[in-house]
Amino acid sequence: MERANDGRERLRLTRRELLTVLGTGAASIAVAACSGGGSTPAAPTKAPAAAAQPAQPTAQPQQPAAKAAAAAPTSAPAVLKGTTLAFLGGTYFVPAAQVLFKNQLNEWGKANGVTVSADFLNWPDLQAKIAAAIQSGSGGDVFHLWPGWASLYADNMLDMTDVADSVDKAEGGYYEWATKGIKTGGKYLSLPTGTTNAAINYRVSYLKQAGAEKFPDTWEELFAVGKKLKAMGKPIGQSLGHSTGDPVGFVYPYMWSYGAMEVEPDGKTVAFNKPEFVDAMKRFIQAWKDCYDETGLQWDDAANNRAFLSDQISICYNGSSIYEAAKKDAPKIAEDMDHADQPKGPAGRFYQLGGHSFGILKSSKNTAGAKDFLKWWTDKARFDPWIHAQGVYQLPPAKRWANDPMWSSDPKYAAFGREVQFGRNIGYAGDLNQKAALANSKYIIVDTFSKAVTSGDAAGAIKWGEEQLKQIYGG
Numbered sequence: 001m002e003r004a005n006d007g008r009e010r011l012r013l014t015r016r017e018l019l020t021v022l023g024t025g026a027a028s029i030a031v032a033a034c035s036g037g038g039s040t041p042a043a044p045t046k047a048p049a050a051a052a053q054p055a056q057p058t059a060q061p062q063q064p065a066a067k068a069a070a071a072a073p074t075s076a077p078a079v080l081k082g083t084t085l086a087f088l089g090g091t092y093f094v095p096a097a098q099v100l101f102k103n104q105l106n107e108w109g110k111a112n113g114v115t116v117s118a119d120f121l122n123w124p125d126l127q128a129k130i131a132a133a134i135q136s137g138s139g140g141d142v143f144h145l146w147p148g149w150a151s152l153y154a155d156n157m158l159d160m161t162d163v164a165d166s167v168d169k170a171e172g173g174y175y176e177w178a179t180k181g182i183k184t185g186g187k188y189l190s191l192p193t194g195t196t197n198a199a200i201n202y203r204v205s206y207l208k209q210a211g212a213e214k215f216p217d218t219w220e221e222l223f224a225v226g227k228k229l230k231a232m233g234k235p236i237g238q239s240l241g242h243s244t245g246d247p248v249g250f251v252y253p254y255m256w257s258y259g260a261m262e263v264e265p266d267g268k269t270v271a272f273n274k275p276e277f278v279d280a281m282k283r284f285i286q287a288w289k290d291c292y293d294e295t296g297l298q299w300d301d302a303a304n305n306r307a308f309l310s311d312q313i314s315i316c317y318n319g320s321s322i323y324e325a326a327k328k329d330a331p332k333i334a335e336d337m338d339h340a341d342q343p344k345g346p347a348g349r350f351y352q353l354g355g356h357s358f359g360i361l362k363s364s365k366n367t368a369g370a371k372d373f374l375k376w377w378t379d380k381a382r383f384d385p386w387i388h389a390q391g392v393y394q395l396p397p398a399k400r401w402a403n404d405p406m407w408s409s410d411p412k413y414a415a416f417g418r419e420v421q422f423g424r425n426i427g428y429a430g431d432l433n434q435k436a437a438l439a440n441s442k443y444i445i446v447d448t449f450s451k452a453v454t455s456g457d458a459a460g461a462i463k464w465g466e467e468q469l470k471q472i473y474g475g
Contacts, residue, residue, distance in 0.1 A: 079368060080112050080113065080114050080366070080368060080369045080372065081112065081113035081114070082113060082114075083113075083114050083115070083365075083366045083369050084114065084115045084116070084117070084365075084366060085105075085109065085114050085115070085116045085117075085141050085142070085366050085369045085370060085373060086116070086117045086118075086119070086139075086140045086141050086142070087105060087116070087117070087118040087119070087140070087141070087142045087143075087144075088118075088119050088121070088126070088129055088130070088133075088139075088140040088142070088143050088144070089118070089119075089120055089121070089126065089143070089144030090120060090121055090122070090123040090126045090144060091120045091121065091122060091123070092120065092390075093196075093321075093393065094389065094390045094391065094393055094394075096389050096390075097386060097389040097390045097394075098120060100385060100386060100389045101118070101386060102118050104377060104382050104386070105118055105373070105377075108373050108376055108377070112369070112372070114366075114369055119140075126144065126146075127146070127149065130143055130145075130149070130153070130361075133361060133363065134153060134156045134361065134363065137363040138363065138365070140361070140364070141360060141361070141364040141365070141366055141367075141369070141370040142358055142359070142360055142364075142370050142373065142374065143358070143359055143360075143361065144193075144356065144357075144358055145190055145356065145357045145358070145359050146354075146356060147181055147195070147354025147355055147356065147425070147432065148181040148354065148432050148433070148436075148437060149181075149357075150181060150182045150184075150189040150190040150357055150359050151181040151182070151184050151189065151431075151432065151433060152181075152434065152437075153189075153361075154184055154189055156361055156362055156363065157189040157190060157359050157360070157361065157362065158189075158359070158360040158361065158362050158364070158367055158370075158371065159187050159188070159189070160188045160189065160190055160191055160359065160360070160371070160374070161186075161187050161188045163188075163191060163371065163374060163375050163378065164183075164188035164191055164192070165188070166375075167191065167378045167398075168398070170380070170400075171397075171398030171399070171400045171401075172398055172399040172400035173398060173399045174192055174397050174398050174399075175355075175397060175398065175399065175420055175423060176423070177195075177353040177354065177355060177420075177423030177424060177425055178192040178194060178195070178353075178355035178397035178398070178423075179192055179355060179397075180354070180355065180425040180431065180432040181354070181355065181425065181431070181432035181433070182355055182357050189357075189359060190357035190358060190359025190360075191357055191358050191359070191374055191378055192355050192356075192357050192397035192398075193355075193356045193357055193358055193394075193397060194355065194356060194387070194394050194395045194396045194397040195353050195354060195355055195356050195394070195395050195397075196319055196393060196394060196395065197319050197320055197392060197393055197394075197395050197416040197419065198249055198317065198318065198319050198351060198416075198419065199317075199318075199319075199320075199339040199340065199341065199342070199415040199416055199419060200215065200315060200316075200317055200339060200340040200341065200342060200343075200415070201308060201315070201316050201317070201318050201322050201323065201337060201339055202215055202314060202315045202316075202337065202338060202339075202340060203234070203314045203315070203333070203336055203337055204336050204337065204338055205336050206229060206232065206234045206314040207225065207229070207314070209232060210225050210228035210229050210232065211225070211228065212225045215338075215340035215341075216343060217341075217343065217344065218343050218344055218345065219254065219257065219280070219283075219284075219343045219344070219345055220283065221343070222236075222291075222315075222343050223283065223286075223287040223290065223291055226287060226290065226291025226292070226315070227287075227290040227291050229291065229314045229315070230290060230291050230292070232314075234312075234313060234314035235291060235292055235293040235313055235314070236291050236292045236293070236313065236314065236315040236316070237292070237293050237296060237299075237303075237304040237307045237308065237312070237313035237315065237316040238250055238292055238293075238296050238299075238304070238316065238317065239296050239299035239300065239301065239303060239304060240296055240297050240299075240446060240449055240450045240453070241296070241297060241298055241299050241300060241446075241450075242443050242446070243299075243300045243301040244301075244440070245301040246299075246301050246304060246316075246317055246318065247443075247446045247449075248352055248426070248440065248445070248446065249317055249351070249352050250317050251445045251446050251448075251449050252350070252352040252424070252426060252428075252445060253342050253349075253350040253351060253352055253424075254280070254284070254345070254449075255272075255277060255445060256347060256348070256350040256424060256428065257280075257343075257344055257345030257346070257347050257348060257349065257350055258274070258276045258277045258279075258280040258345045258346060258347060259274055259276045259277065259345075259346065259347040260272050260273075260274045260276070260277035261428050261429055262426075262427055262428065262430065262436065262439060262445070262469055262473070263427065263429065263430040263435075263469070263473045264429055264430070265429045265430065266430070267430035267431060267433075267435070267473065268473055268474055269473075270466055270469045270470050270473050271429075272462065272465055272466045272469055273462050273463060273465075273466040276346065276347075277462060278458050278459050278462055279458075280345065281448075281449075281452050281458035281461065281462060282458040284449070284452065284453070284458075285452055285453055285456055285458055288453040293307065293312070293313055294453075297450055297453070297454070304316040304317075304318055305318060305321065305322055305325070308322050308333075309322065309325060309326060309329070309330055309333060311333065317342070319393070320339070320391070320392060320393055320413070320416060321393075322337075323337060323339070323412060324391075337412070338411075338412050339412055339413070339414070339415040339416065340415055341415055341418060341419070341422075342419070342422065348422075349422050350422050350423075350424050351419045351422045351423050351424070352423075352424060352425070352426060353395075353419070353420075353423030353424065353425065354425055354426070354432065355397060358374055358377075360374070387401070387406075388406060391406070391413075392406055392407065392413045392416045392417070395416065395419070395420055396420075401420075402417070402420075404417075426439070426440050427439070430473070435472050435473055438472050439468075439469060439472050439473075442468065444465055444468045444469060444472075445465065447465070448461050448462060448464065448465035449461075451464060
């Protein structure tokens, strides 16, 4: 182990382990938008292969985009005049929001005499560009960071605590899931921007045929209804394969809801092999046979979208992209579907969420301009239209948004507004750090579930997972 200057423990990975994280990092950023979560890959040394973009939801803006320019930019220091500022991020899944952000950046640049630029890359290419900028000391000023990246690049990030503390107060407080991996050692390394949404997508009429007037509140209630649904030829769809969106979004909350977790708050003591979780896994093994489409062991993150939209399954965990696609291409399904909270267990109800952020590299040639822009952009006059331009696809990072009208603009959006209350990060109850990233990149939790359902041995599968986690966390 080596210890960073701020007291955080940093794992020294072997070459093989590092390559594992790098290879999986590309997949995580390509698919996380399907289901609201986010992985924490380590810095790549080369650009990963491009991946297909998920279905784009239709924006449901609550304010016209033109209102983004309602408030004039605050005056920046005179030293900014004649400088340049470059933003680097990923291509938006809601194009209108990308146009809006670029207009906002241009507005600030024009008002302050700064020549600005914005490049939007395929998501799998973004982290490689950030790593290259760090290594070369050039290549951009403001960057969109995926969950955990700010902590990963902590030594290279400009301290944004003064701006973040001000926004935190104005926004009613950030959610913990939005700041894990962003706020480290008491300092904000970047500014939280939220994350993409997820909930349970389900067919209303099929549940009624199975005797459920409302969506089941607990896992056991869901399994009882699911058995009837599968008998009807409309099983539950869930991926347990090696993709980092939907499988991760399911297995971590199920584990947490029965009291198990990767590691205790000390970051060392593995707390995975608990009797309550073993019993819950036994029930899941039976439910997999009784309720689920068992081909889900081979599914990727797009498979459940296709299965739901082709009327093969009745329930799946996913973002709002299914509903938006159905409204456009399958209106009868859109009319007959709704969204529900993730079921709960004895320990509670949870979602696996990870916070995105905008940050500045210390190597930026215009740190003063970059910081002034983000201070201006995170004001309500700009940030609110940016959130609204994405409909409900982007979950805001702070509590002020709990009663925003966008959640009630369509009753079927309500579940997405509630999920922010139940968010946890990978690595819980420890930090969202490189150890958590490695465990996730190796699919340890996902593979524990797949081993359980294929072998029928809950205790043996969880014991295997425990040993794998101990190799990473050391306890």
